[in-house]
Amino acid sequence: MNNDSSDRQPPSWQQLLKEKDKHAQQLEQHLNDKMIFKWFERFDQQYSHFEETLKAQEQSLQALEDGIVKANRRFERRSTAVSMMECETQQSDVSGRRYQNSSPDSETNDFVLFRIIGNDLYPRHKKGQSRENLRFILEKEQPLENCIRYWLVNRIVDADEEQQILSLLEEFDQQWVRIPFNTKEYQxxxxxxxxxxxxxxxxxxxFMALDDEKRNRVMTAMYRHKNNYVMNNNGARNKALKEGKKLAKWVLPWDGNxxxxxxxxxxxxxxxLEKPWLQYFxxxxTRVQNNDQLINDNFQxxxxxxxxxxFRHxxxxxxxxxxxxxxRPKVELFWRLGVPGKWDHWRDEPWDRPRSTPGPNAGQYGLAGWVARLSSGMLELEQHNNISVKERFKARQNAIIETLHLMDRKVSDDTVSWSAPSIxxxxxxxxxxLYHSGSDSFVIYEIEKLLEDANSIIEKQRSSDYLTNESSFFxxxxxxxxxxFFNGDHRxxxxxxxxxxxxxxxxxATTDTIAETDETVRIEMEKLLPAHFMxxxxCYPDVMALLERAGVLSGTEISIFKxxxxxYLVWLQESETGKNYCAATNELGTCVDLQIAAIASYTDDKMEMKQALLRSLCRFNTQFASDGSIPALLGDRNSRTRCRRNLQAWINLFRLAGRSNPEFVNxxxxxxxxxxxxxxxxxSFDAKxxxxTQHESFDEQCLQPLYAFVGHSDDANETHVAREPKATFxxxxxxxxxWYLEI
Structure with missing residues (x-):
């Protein structure tokens, strides 16, 4: 048997060299791999550093770019001021020499600054902002060299606010002129x-196709005369100018802020003083968001x-x-003086006053320094961007209408602590x-009759689950x-x-209340639709106002109804059917205006009510001919009925609007x-x-409210009007x- 170990041959020299080379290659490869890894690691670190450097440079470039954009915008905004300076007339040297030879050159170059304090117009201004700005000026503004400081208190509507302003002026020992607000003049x-x-x-x-912003512009234009009285913008400036010319050579009739x-x-x-020959500067x-910025004299x-x-005197x-x-009250003078600016590119509306053309003094003005405008208190409207400019314009328009609407209600002499839309x-x-004092027999008789009718209705309805007579619901x-209201009986x-x-x-009768938490219920809208316009x-919003006063409706019921x-008002304005009703030229259009005004008054939608009332005045202009007739209704087969119904709707509308809208009365x-x-x-016409054409029978007694409105007694027309007024129709x-109990 052979032994394996004895047969195994030792490796040859060549094999050993091959093994050595192989191990050497493996070792070299291993060393190379380690070096590459370290190189990559080092590269990674260098790359990260490079990336951070690039990022920092990118941020720096972005900041530079932003700065260039801002500078460019600033340059564009300043182009107006630059163009003013460039528009100096060629005759300036001649004017200077001529001025040196005139009497104004020998006069002392003193100044009077008249600042005009007007009404706060919310939401354009914060309430009380005029007074706050006044205190800031009195406390923080340093004395002005060679300048008298005056104030003009301009038709402040709120008597308490006006008194606080005057007290503040007295506290700081200021000189002032007052233009009072007169209720009768406004009416x-x-x-x-x-x-x-x-x-x-x-x-x-x-008009109905216009958006809300344009509608407000139309309304603002229609209220121009009222606006001019309450705000008295240019009237106050002219008053300050007139008073100031008595006091100094140079007059500054400026805004109060x-x-x-x-x-x-x-x-x-x-x-x-460098160019005193010019009469205007x-x-x-500049607009500031924080008044405290101005305390630092280095403010940019x-x-x-x-x-x-x-103005020179x-x-x-x-x-x-x-x-x-x-x-554009001030801009109008810029146009006459030839002062260029962004106002030259403003778009004119059809209802705007026509632009003035350059006058004989066009170009004869100079540019002088700068002034700061204190904050209005509404920071979101004080930003330096186009959005803020648009929002300021909208807020200003809304504030004008809101203020004038408040004034109309203020001068209505409504001395009770609550009101109903048309009663x-x-x-x-x-x-x-008079009824409870027993001092007027007619009033006692009519109210007793009213109470009998009310008791009769209770008896009719007590035994019925549903309305016994839906056509008599209102x-x-x-x-x-x-x-x-008259007897206090809660039944x-x-x-x-x-x-x-x-x-x-x-x-x-078994479901006669609406759960206080049930806010999913809605009224049946068809109960208000055209069948009831006429x-x-x-007058149902008046009923709701009385029931709210009586405390028999829950908050949820009132909320649901409103x-x-x-x-419903949105449907009237936005649906094609509703628009057709609003645009109707006959009595339907009149009744729609009446209903919208009553609803808007009840829901306290001042803007909607104003639009309805102004629309009705335009409708009045087109409905009646120069002889007082109503041509659109005279061709109907029952023309007398329709004319009476239209005139009754107008009486109702005038009574509703007249208490808080004086322009309706006359x-x-x-x-x-x-x-x-x-x-x-x-x-002037009777039945004969x-x-x-008049085919159906005509109830002559329904003329009684018409005669009552014009101030005629029934005695003048006994042939067709009963002496005792008819209570219900x-x-x-x-x-x-x-109807006669409120006359």
Missing amino acids: NIGLDMSCLPESGYLASRE CFLTPRAWRRIREDI VVPM PDAVEEPQIV DSSNLFDESFCYGR DIKNLVDKRE NYSMILALAW HAVMSARLFRRFFFCCT GNAW SSLRQ HVSTKGITLQTALLSFL SWPY PESHGIRPY
Whole structure:
């Protein structure tokens, strides 16, 4: 047997060399791999550092680019000021020599700064902001060299706010002039209908197609005269100019929120005194978001806002008082003086005042320093961007309308602590006092009759799950609510509330309440639709106001009803059917305006109510001919009925609007017709003399509210009007039950 070990041969020298080379290669490969790894690791570290360096450089370049963009925008905004400086007239040297030989050259170059304090216009300004800015100026602004400081308190509507402002001026020993607000003067101011493209524009499809912003612009234009009285923008500037010219050579009739740092005032004086032969200087304005920025005299302005103006005392130009606040009051003078700016590129609306052309002094102005405009208190509106500019414009338009609407309500002399949309609560309160005092037999008789009717309705409804007479729902509801008002018996208010639930929510005697938490319920909208336009649906918000006062409705019920009414108004405005109703030129259009105004008054939608009332005035302009007739209705087979129904709707609308909208009381159409003259024209005909077609029978007693409105007694027409006023009419007549109790 062979032994394996004895057969095994030792490796040859060549094999050993091969093994050695192989191990050497493996070792070399291993060493190479390690070196490559370390190299990659080192490269990785270097690359990361390089990447961070690139990123830092990129951020630096981005910051530089942003700075260039901002500088470019700043340059563009300043181009207006540059163009002003470049527009100096060629005759400046001649004007200078001529000035040196004139008397103004020998006068002392003293100044008077008249700052005008007006009403805070929320939401454009924070409430109380004018007073806050006044205190800031009085406490922080340093004395101005060779300048008298005066204040003009301009028609402050809020008497308490005005007194606080005057007290503050007295505290700091300031000199001031006051222009008072006069309620009677304001009441006599009407609307400016001449700005509309056509007399019936607000009742047209074209107007309804406008967005909310453009509609507000139209309304602002129509309120120009009221705006001019309350804001008195250019009127106050001219008053300051007139008073200032008595006090100093140079007059600054500026806005009340202007602030001057010592450096800003030095610049203004230096620039004016360098060219004193010029009669006008424009002072670019900078807007600040934080007033405290101005305490530091090193504040750097970005003076690109609409400038203020300095006048020499012998200048002849005044501000045009026909241009109202919010529609370029100061810019109008820029146009006459030839001051270029972004206002040259603003788009004119059809209802804007026409632009003024350059006057004989065009180009004869200089540029002087800068002034700061203090914060309005609404920081979101004080940003330096296009969005903020647009939002400021919208807020200004809304603030104008809101302020004027508040003024209309303020001057309505409503002395009661609560109100209903169309009922004159003050008159009802007077009647209630007469009833309880027993001092007026007629009032006692009529209210006793009202209470009998209310008790009768309770008896009819007590035994029924549903409405016994749905066609009388609005009359029944009003009678019950009025009965509660006069005698305080909650049975009447409770039954009226039950009718509300049964009519709008189809509740029965066993489901006669709506759960306080049930907010999914909605009223049946068809109960408000066209079938009721011509009837008494318009006065149902008055019922709801009375029931709320009585405390017989839950908060959820009131919320549901108001929410549903708002949805209904949206439907009227946005649906094609609703737009057709609003644009109707006959009595349907009048009744729609009446219903919308009543609903908007109840839901406290001031803007919607204003639009409805203004639209109705335009409709009034187009409905009536110059003789007071209504041509669109005279060809109907029952023309007398339709004309009466239309006139009754107008009476209802005028009563609703007149208490808080003085312009309605004496409105005169573009053809010279008032509601009074239209009623007299209609009432001049009786059943026999009516010259147009009338097939159905006509209830002569429904003329009683028309005669009452024009102030005629029944005695004048005993042949067809009963002596005792009729209390209730069919709902289709559009006459409120017991209509005469609020007269």
